[in-house]
Each structure stands twice: as C-alpha cells, then as structure tokens.
Amino acid sequence: MxxxxxxxxxxxxxxxxxxxxxxxxxxxxxxxxxxxxxxxxxxxxxxxxxxxxxxxxxxxxxxxxxxxxxxxxxxxxxxxxxxxxxxxxxxxxxxxxxxxxxxxxxxxxxxxxxxxxxxxxxxxxxxxxxxxxxxxxxxxxxxxxxxxxxxxxxxxxxxxxxxxxxxxxxxxxxxxxxxxxxxxxxxxxxxxxxxxxxxxxxxxxxxxxxxxxxxxxxxxYVYYPYKDSDKDKRPVTTINVNSTIQQPMNNSIIEEGPQMIKGIAWCGTGTIKEVEISFDYGISWRKASLKWKESEKYAWVKWQFEWQAVKGEHTILVRAHDTEGHVQPLRPFWNRKGYGYNAVQKANIKVE
Amino acid sequence: MxxxxxxxxxxxxxxxxxxxxxxxxxxxxxxxxxxxxxxxxxxxxxxxxxxxxxxxxxxxxxxxxxxxxxxxxxxxxxxxxxxxxxxxxxxxxxxxxxxxxxxxxxxxxxxxxxxxxxxxxxxxxxxxxxxxxxxxxxxxxxxxxxxxxxxxxxxxxxxxxxxxxxxxxxxxxxxxxxxxxxxxxxxxxxxxxxxxxxxxxxxxxxxxxxxxxxxxxxxxYVYYPYKDSDKDKRPVTTINVNSTIQQPMNNSIIEEGPQMIKGIAWCGTGTIKEVEISFDYGISWRKASLKWKESEKYAWVKWQFEWQAVKGEHTILVRAHDTEGHVQPLRPFWNRKGYGYNAVQKANIKVE
The missing domain is CATH 3.90.420.10 (Oxidoreductase, molybdopterin-binding domain)
Structure with missing residues (x-):
C-alpha cells in the first residue's frame, strides 16, 4: 500500500x-x-x-x-x-x-x-x-x-x-x-x-x-505609529533583530526530562551575537548555544538550549542580540499597518 | 514554463x-x-x-x-x-x-x-x-x-x-x-x-x-470545567451546534460595495434551522440564506449573506440554530482540555 x-x-x-x-x-x-x-x-x-x-x-x-x-x-x-x-x-x-x-x-x-x-x-x-x-x-x-x-x-x-x-x-x-x-x-x-x-x-x-x-x-511599507494619523511615519527598510522558537510549539504539552528548545535568529544590522532564554518573564536570562553558517554573514543562526523540563506550566521567552547593540524588546513597536514585529517570542508549555 | x-x-x-x-x-x-x-x-x-x-x-x-x-x-x-x-x-x-x-x-x-x-x-x-x-x-x-x-x-x-x-x-x-x-x-x-x-x-x-x-x-475527551479540579467532569459526545465564517477572513481588508459573507454550519442534534449575522455585537441579527445538501440530513449547510460593505471597520458575528433549540453562545464554555468550542464566530473587517 x-x-x-x-x-x-x-x-x-x-x-x-x-x-x-x-x-x-x-x-x-x-x-x-x-x-x-x-x-x-x-x-x-x-x-x-x-x-x-x-x-x-x-x-x-x-x-x-x-x-x-x-x-x-x-x-x-x-x-x-x-x-x-x-x-x-x-x-x-x-x-x-x-x-x-x-x-x-x-x-x-x-x-x-x-x-x-x-x-x-x-x-x-x-x-x-x-x-x-x-x-x-x-x-x-x-x-x-x-x-x-x-x-x-x-x-x-x-x-x-x-x-x-x-x-x-x-x-x-x-x-x-x-x-x-x-x-x-x-x-x-x-x-x-x-x-x-x-x-x-x-x-x-x-x-x-x-x-x-x-x-x-x-x-x-511605512511605519505609522498612530491609528488615526500619519504623524511620524517613516519607511520600512532594514530588518529588526528577531528570533523564532521552532520547538516546542506554543501551548504544547511535552514530557519531563531533557528537552531541546531550538530555533533561529537573524538581523538586519551586524550579525547575531547572542541568543538568550528566560524562564522567569525576563528577570534572568541564560545563553543559548549558537550555530553559524560558515562564511555566510547574512544567514540566520541556529540556536538551541537543553532544558531539564520539570512538571508544571512554564513560559519560555527568547531574545536575540546583534553585534550593533540591538536587542529584541519585550513589547513590539505597534504600528497601524503591522510591520517590523520583533518582540521577544514566548512559548507557554505544559510539562506532564 | x-x-x-x-x-x-x-x-x-x-x-x-x-x-x-x-x-x-x-x-x-x-x-x-x-x-x-x-x-x-x-x-x-x-x-x-x-x-x-x-x-x-x-x-x-x-x-x-x-x-x-x-x-x-x-x-x-x-x-x-x-x-x-x-x-x-x-x-x-x-x-x-x-x-x-x-x-x-x-x-x-x-x-x-x-x-x-x-x-x-x-x-x-x-x-x-x-x-x-x-x-x-x-x-x-x-x-x-x-x-x-x-x-x-x-x-x-x-x-x-x-x-x-x-x-x-x-x-x-x-x-x-x-x-x-x-x-x-x-x-x-x-x-x-x-x-x-x-x-x-x-x-x-x-x-x-x-x-x-x-x-x-x-x-x-472529557470536559473538565475547572483548571485545578476534576469536579463536574463529563464525557465529550455529541457535536455542539457550530458555524464558521469562511470568507471574508478575520482581520482582512476588503473593498466597499456588495460583498458575500459565507460559510458553513453544522450540529450534533437535529438539523440546522437558521444562521444569523450581526453587525452590532449581537444586539440585532439578520438571517443568512441557507443551502442544504439534498437528502443528506447530517451534512453541513452552506450559508451566505450579501452585504453592502461601507467604508470603515466592522465586526461580523455569526451564529447557527439547530431544530432542537440549541444556538451558539456568545462566549464559549471553557474547559481545561479545550473541547467543544462553539462560541459565535467573529470577523473583524476593514472596508477600504
């Protein structure tokens, strides 16, 4: 068959x-x-x-x-x-x-x-x-x-x-x-x-x-910071430093024990310098390990973090830093047409 | 090519x-x-x-x-x-x-x-x-x-x-x-x-x-009404009366003038009797026209509503009624494992 x-x-x-x-x-x-x-x-x-x-x-x-x-x-x-x-x-x-x-x-x-x-x-x-x-x-x-x-x-x-x-x-x-x-x-x-x-x-x-x-x-492709006015508009150009949690998925249920948290990070100025993970809503951050694609300075980096998952509910935050001093913010810059979102990504996880 | x-x-x-x-x-x-x-x-x-x-x-x-x-x-x-x-x-x-x-x-x-x-x-x-x-x-x-x-x-x-x-x-x-x-x-x-x-x-x-x-x-496949207790649990069985807005998509931008709002509705008791649309958050409801699949009493019905879309932002609500007196609620019945969602579907639309 x-x-x-x-x-x-x-x-x-x-x-x-x-x-x-x-x-x-x-x-x-x-x-x-x-x-x-x-x-x-x-x-x-x-x-x-x-x-x-x-x-x-x-x-x-x-x-x-x-x-x-x-x-x-x-x-x-x-x-x-x-x-x-x-x-x-x-x-x-x-x-x-x-x-x-x-x-x-x-x-x-x-x-x-x-x-x-x-x-x-x-x-x-x-x-x-x-x-x-x-x-x-x-x-x-x-x-x-x-x-x-x-x-x-x-x-x-x-x-x-x-x-x-x-x-x-x-x-x-x-x-x-x-x-x-x-x-x-x-x-x-x-x-x-x-x-x-x-x-x-x-x-x-x-x-x-x-x-x-x-x-x-x-x-x-213009940032309009206000809902009802075009005040302070400016063009969308370079990519904001950003990262994505690929696994585990938001709102998923995973097993206890060692779990790999992984994803990618990229930016529009410099290169990615560091990716950090927080389990306490951003009070403390721990470094993820990074993998760069050799001789490709624009390529995204792959990051991963081995986590000892314990039973209960957890919120994982991830943020990337580039070499020019940019870091992902906790809250996005809201704009009327919805461009350039790069707030810290969050995954709520239940460990059973 | x-x-x-x-x-x-x-x-x-x-x-x-x-x-x-x-x-x-x-x-x-x-x-x-x-x-x-x-x-x-x-x-x-x-x-x-x-x-x-x-x-x-x-x-x-x-x-x-x-x-x-x-x-x-x-x-x-x-x-x-x-x-x-x-x-x-x-x-x-x-x-x-x-x-x-x-x-x-x-x-x-x-x-x-x-x-x-x-x-x-x-x-x-x-x-x-x-x-x-x-x-x-x-x-x-x-x-x-x-x-x-x-x-x-x-x-x-x-x-x-x-x-x-x-x-x-x-x-x-x-x-x-x-x-x-x-x-x-x-x-x-x-x-x-x-x-x-x-x-x-x-x-x-x-x-x-x-x-x-x-x-x-x-x-x-058990409804648990409480987050931290199994009190009042009951098994998931029949389908709750439900409907989906297929078009337009939630948060989409559409043109002014005649626009077809359309979708499907189905249920687990009786058959679908009526589908209604509201543009005022459920204060008033207007009937959608229905199409049943001939001689198929369990099949979903297709519904549609021709709307004269005027410029601005709109929220469309849709609810279905079955012949046994069930109707979709405005709010879902929350349960810990997330079964049986059938609250009224909502689409926020911008008409340009």
Whole structure:
C-alpha cells in the first residue's frame, strides 16, 4: 500500500493573491526548499512571455541597456545565503490587532541566491550626476482597491544601497533557476532589508533624480505609529533583530526530562551575537548555544538550549542580540499597518 | 514554463504524530477532497499488514465473528455525507489558553462515507444480555507520555448508539477506498458525535457489560470545567451546534460595495434551522440564506449573506440554530482540555 509521506505544508492565508506562510517550526535546514518557502504576493502571478528574457536599465544613465540571461551568466557572480523576511511577519501578534494578512512566524525563509552585483550592471549603463534612487519594477501588476488604479509592483532603493556590493540581481535559487513563484527569471536580492525590497520578476530598473513615490513605497511599507494619523511615519527598510522558537510549539504539552528548545535568529544590522532564554518573564536570562553558517554573514543562526523540563506550566521567552547593540524588546513597536514585529517570542508549555 | 497551480494546503500543527488542519476558508465543495481533509492522529500511522483485512467482533456475544472486506461488500450498505469535527476544533480561541494542539477553524471536514450499518454486523455476532457498550479499537498505538504505558487507540459507544441505524463501518470515502491516513481499510463512522468516536483503522470490536475506561475515554475527551479540579467532569459526545465564517477572513481588508459573507454550519442534534449575522455585537441579527445538501440530513449547510460593505471597520458575528433549540453562545464554555468550542464566530473587517 502506498503510504503518503509525512510532510509539513505551507499555510494558506489567501489564494488571490496567493499568500502562504512557511511551516518554519518543522524545518531544520539552512536552505529552505522551494515548496516550504513562504509566498507573499501583491497581485496575481504574472505571465512571463518574452523570450529571451531581459532586464532594462534606463532613466538618468549614459546609455540605457538591456541585459539578458546570457549576459548575466557571463558576468562575475556572487552567491549569498540569507533569510528573506516579509515586513508583516508576526503581524497576527500585534495588540490591538491590525488589518492585513495575519502572518504568524512563518513569513521568513532562507535560501542561497546566485546573481550579479547590481552595481556591475549599473556601471554598464553609467550613472549620471544627481542619481538619487534606483526603482525596480516587477512583471506583476494589478488594481489596488484603495486607489482604484492599476500599478506594477515597484520599489526603490537609495542609490548607495543599490550600489552596495551585495545587492544582486539573482538568477539562481539554491543552485537552480529561480522558481516561477519566487521571481523567475530575475529577482533583486537586497540583503538586510525586509523582503518587499527584493523585487520578484524584475523587468525594469529606472534611475531617478528624486524620491520614488509609488504606493508600495509611500502608502504600504511605512511605519505609522498612530491609528488615526500619519504623524511620524517613516519607511520600512532594514530588518529588526528577531528570533523564532521552532520547538516546542506554543501551548504544547511535552514530557519531563531533557528537552531541546531550538530555533533561529537573524538581523538586519551586524550579525547575531547572542541568543538568550528566560524562564522567569525576563528577570534572568541564560545563553543559548549558537550555530553559524560558515562564511555566510547574512544567514540566520541556529540556536538551541537543553532544558531539564520539570512538571508544571512554564513560559519560555527568547531574545536575540546583534553585534550593533540591538536587542529584541519585550513589547513590539505597534504600528497601524503591522510591520517590523520583533518582540521577544514566548512559548507557554505544559510539562506532564 | 510550468506554472504551479494555486491551491491551499493543510496547515501543520505537528508532524509526530501528524496533525494538520483543513484550509476550510478556501473550500467550497460539499465533499472535502482527501488532500484537504484535516488529519488528527494520536500516534504514528499504523502498519497495515494482514491480507486479507478483517475486523473482529468478540466479547459478550453468542459467536465471535471475523468480517472481511468481501463480507462488507456483500451486505446492504448506506452512504452518508457528514462533517467530522475534532472535539478540539477552535481550541486556539479559548481564553485563558488551554494546552494541546492549537486548532483554529479547520479541524472539521466533510465527506461521503459508504459502509455497512454496525448493527448488521453486531446481529451476526449476536449480542448477549447485559451488553452495555461496544469498544472500538484501531490499529494505531503508542506510548502515552502522561501514563508511561502503551495503548491502542480505543473508544466505546453506548450500545444504543452502536445499534443506531446510521452508525456504520465504512469502507469508502467519497466513492473510493478510504485513504490510508483516514483509516483504511475500515473506519467506524458515528454521525453527530465528535470525531474521536469515528475510530480509524478499525480492527477489533469488543462488546462489554460495563463502562469502558480506556484513557481516550476517561482522561481525554472529557470536559473538565475547572483548571485545578476534576469536579463536574463529563464525557465529550455529541457535536455542539457550530458555524464558521469562511470568507471574508478575520482581520482582512476588503473593498466597499456588495460583498458575500459565507460559510458553513453544522450540529450534533437535529438539523440546522437558521444562521444569523450581526453587525452590532449581537444586539440585532439578520438571517443568512441557507443551502442544504439534498437528502443528506447530517451534512453541513452552506450559508451566505450579501452585504453592502461601507467604508470603515466592522465586526461580523455569526451564529447557527439547530431544530432542537440549541444556538451558539456568545462566549464559549471553557474547559481545561479545550473541547467543544462553539462560541459565535467573529470577523473583524476593514472596508477600504
């Protein structure tokens, strides 16, 4: 008799557009296989028709250029392992609740991306004086219901970030062409920024002399600290230091005796320096042991802590520190659209 | 280029044993395909070795019998469409939180089961005087960590329920042999009871003259109204009247104008009589329109309500009534192990 395998699945939040989160609690690898990599879409999947595929660079440049897959294959490449985290990861945990996709812990996944540094390509086009931002436009488009207008998905980077040596135009994911749902043929990969910056199905790059004001830049992916006013708004950019308890699951029942508490931690500035665990609501903290992925400075770290579980109810808190002095807070920074959640994760456990 | 289909997935709660919930919000059919039917296991999947498969009936009977698949195929059958609902469905919503698998709305799925009324089989064996309960034992077994002992999964029914004309030993699911993960080759199907009674991989039936006291009967699947005492405990049996809002999703953002609010409702006594919606926290209620599955008295009903959505924030409440006078309460009946949740479902919606 054919037995089906026991495997985890993505968790569906919506199908139109498709938004599904990673079963992060059940994955133990450095590289997330494509079937377990979270999916976050703003629109329907695009048709990818032109053959050969190409990418254009235009705007404030000496010479607009068209770049093909073949061109990319012949340029010096970089391969970078990093987590992509949706800015809305953990949105479901904000109190008061905020509207939007109710992501729990699974809007983060890690892969190894191979591509050409964007600055190599920008140099080909030749930036002219006054270049302030690079705008990246994907092939995906649709109507925004709030604006009653059709947009392509587009985001910009400050020119310095666009020119950063590790900002790449990727054409491989874990050693293979990028999966269709993750941006085939070309995807911008922006280390240390939330993943809205890593534009999928990248088709056009515009160099501009002003600030880009597309809706995915000026309406969405903005921190609004107040419910009823836009006061003090600021853009969502780098990833906040964060960690996830993969096992044991929150509100689960486990056996007494030695139990491994484990998870991952990552950040958007520096690297992870320390992960700590508290069993007393943050009064005292104990160090978890860390495992770094060799020679991958952006990759998440794996942490674990061997716990002698004793009968009763326990609350486990976990927090990560980065090398730049950032640490996860006990309470999240609430904002109206629910971005950048990085409060200490908590697991209530019953030991029987 | 091969495009993957856009499909929902089961949501993984645990892999060992495998517990995964149905993407109930994204299903619109009367019959849940097997890949979307929730999985609730107490132990690892059993090896199913004997060929031919058979089922035994023994204990307080005139003549113990062995029943084969071939025997079942030659007996008069019944085909019944009904929802199976895990007693822990919606457990994640209890406040204070309770331990155990954190099921949200998806621990309920519906299928069409074909089988032979159990009473036909019990008549073959011949019940002796004093028969009080029938005990059903599956092929799945394992150690219970709380008891440090190995058990087969076993549950009993009062003899009257065992003899009910619609309690069947099923051998087909939606017109095909029962999927392995859902109880192949034989599964007991007990309409109107929570699904812990519908024993999978059914192998042995014992007729007893006393009350069965296995741990899945006397420790689990018991309502404990108090956190620290077993006072007033009572067994979990019939399904409480319940309903689910499938769309729109809680905390989602939708467009203004006509919007369909829709879902399903089901019950364990009588049939669904009415489903109502409130936009004012239960002060006033408006009737949803209902669709019954013809000639399937146990099947869930589909309900819908066309709403003229106006800009702003809204809270939608939905409640179902059965024909026996039961109605969903505004607050759940809290119990320590988190069974039988059936409070009115709520969806907070923002209309833009």
């Amino acid at each position: 054919k037995k089906d395998f026991i495997i985890p699945y993505l968790k569906t939040l919506s199908l139109d557009p498709e938004n599904q989160e990673s079963p992060i609690h059940f994955l133990d690898r450095w590289k997330t296989p494509k079937d377990y990599f979270y999916l976050r879409n703003h629109f329907a999947y695009p048709q990818i028709i032109p053959q050969p595929f190409y990418l254009t660079i235009q705007g404030n440049v000496k010479k607009p250029v068209k770049i093909t897959m073949n061109d990319l294959h012949h340029l010096p490449s970089k391969t970078i392992m990093l987590p992509l985290e949706c800015a809305g990861n953990n949105r479901a945990k904000f109190k008061p609740k905020v509207y939007g996709e109710q992501w729990e812990e699974g809007a983060v996944s890690q892969a190894k991306w191979k591509g050409v540094p964007l600055r190599e390509l920008l140099n080909r086009a030749g930036l002219l004086d006054g270049s302030k931002e690079a705008v990246f436009v994907g092939m995906d488009f649709g109507e925004r219901k709030d604006l009653e207008e059709t947009f392509y998905y587009g985001r910009s980077l400050p020119i310095e970030k666009a020119l950063h040596e590790n900002t790449i135009v990727a054409y491989e994911y874990n050693g293979k062409p990028i999966p269709y749902k993750h941006g085939f043929p070309f995807r911008l990969i922006v280390p240390q920024w939330y993943a809205m910056a890593s534009v999928k199905w990248l088709q056009n790059i515009f160099i501009i002399k002003h600030e880009f004001n597309g809706p995915f830049q000026t309406k969405d | 091969k495009k993957d289909f856009i499909i929902p997935y089961l949501k993984t709660l645990s892999l060992d044993p495998e517990n995964q919930e149905s993407p109930i919000h994204f299903l619109d059919r009367w019959k849940t395909p097997k890949d979307y039917f929730y999985l609730r296991n107490h132990f690892a999947y059993p090896q199913i070795i004997p060929q031919p498969f058979y089922l035994t009936i023994q204990g307080n009977v005139k003549k113990p019998v062995k029943i084969t698949m071939n025997d079942l195929h030659h007996l008069p059958s019944k085909t019944i469409m009904l929802p199976l609902e895990c007693a822990g469905n919606n457990r994640a919503k209890f406040k204070p939180k309770v331990y155990g698998e954190q099921w949200e709305e998806g621990a309920v799925s519906q299928a069409k089961w074909k089988g032979v009324p159990l009473r036909e089989l019990l008549n073959r064996a011949g019940l002796l005087d004093g028969s009080k309960e029938a005990v059903f034992v599956g092929m799945d077994f394992g150690e219970r960590k709380d008891l440090e002992e190995t058990f087969y999964y076993g549950r009993s029914l009062p003899i009257e329920k065992a003899l009910h004309e619609n309690t069947i030993v099923a051998y087909e699911y939606n017109g095909k042999p029962i999927p392995y993960k859902h109880g192949f080759p034989f599964r007991l199907i007990v309409p109107q009871w929570y699904a812990m009674a519908s024993v999978k991989w059914l192998q042995n039936i014992f007729i007893i003259k006393h009350e069965f006291n296995g741990p899945f009967q006397t420790k689990d």
